[in-house]
Amino acid sequence: MNNQELKAKVEALIPGIEMVEGKQFLEVNVEPSKLHGLTKSLKESDDTAFDYLFNLCGVDWSDSFSVFYHLESTKYLHRIVLKVKLSDREHPKVDTVSDFWFAAVSYEREVYDMFGIVFNHHPDLRRIFLDESWPGYPLRKDYVDEINIVER
Numbered sequence: 811m812n813n814q815e816l817k818a819k820v821e822a823l824i825p826g827i828e829m830v831e832g833k834q835f836l837e838v839n840v841e842p843s844k845l846h847g848l849t850k851s852l853k854e855s856d857d858t859a860f861d862y863l864f865n866l867c868g869v870d871w872s873d874s875f876s877v878f879y880h881l882e883s884t885k886y887l888h889r890i891v892l893k894v895k896l897s898d899r900e901h902p903k904v905d906t907v908s909d910f911w912f913a914a915v916s917y918e919r920e921v922y923d924m925f926g927i928v929f930n931h932h933p934d935l936r937r938i939f940l941d942e943s944w945p946g947y948p949l950r951k952d953y954v955d956e957i958n959i960v961e962r
Contacts, residue, residue: 811857811858811883811886811888812888813831813836816836816858816888816890817829817836819855819857819858820838820848820852820890823847823848823851823852824840824844824848827839827840827844832891834889835880835889835890835891836889836890836891837890837891837893838890838891838892838893839893839894839895840892840893840894841894842894842895842896842903842904842905845892845894845904845905845907846905846907848892849879849881849892849907849910850910852881852890853910853911858883858886858888859883859884859885859886860881860882860883860890861882861883861884861885862881862882862883862884862911863879863880863881863907863910863911863913863914863917864880864881864882864913865878865879865880865917866878866879866880866907866913866914866917866918866921867917867921868921868924868925868927868949870925870949870950870951872951873897873899874895874896874897874899875895875896875899875902875925875927876893876894876895876896877893877894877896877904877921877927878891878892878893878894879891879892879893879894879907896927901928902925902926902927902928903927903928903929903930904927904928904929904930905929905930905931906918906929906930906931906932906933908929908932908933909931915932915933915934916938918932918935919932919934919935919936919937919938920938920939922935922936922937922938923937923938923939923940923947924939924947924948924949925947925949925950926946926947926950
């Protein structure tokens with residue numbers, strides 16, 4: 811499936827959704843409330859068969875957060891990037907996709923640990939690198955650590 815066919819498929823699933831052809835991938839901007847349904851359709855549909863989540867990462871844009879999902883079909887060799895914008899900086903949350911891709915369990919734990927983004931219905935959402943007593947989330951732009959940060 812080429813990007814035009816992928817666009818048509820995604821548009822049929824969520825009419826009016828915003829999509830951009832990036833340099834490498836088709837990029838789809840998904841509302842947090844529609845992410846779970848879209849990922850389910852993209853994974854389970856025979857003509858898309860996105861069976862491989864090869865990256866999931868968080869981004870702090872100062873005024874909001876984003877979570878990016880890089881998906882690939884190992885059957886058809888097409889790729890897509892789903893982007894979810896989370897405007898609530900105090901309590902950012904989105905549904906887990908770990909029920910579709912087991913790799914998301916670790917990816918989502920890392921994003922939670924570094925950014926504080928909560929993944930609803932995650933089977934084991936706890937810190938993966940830092941101790942549970944660690945204050946704050948180190949990859950947030952507003953994070954301050956007076957002891958461990960060296961400034962020049």
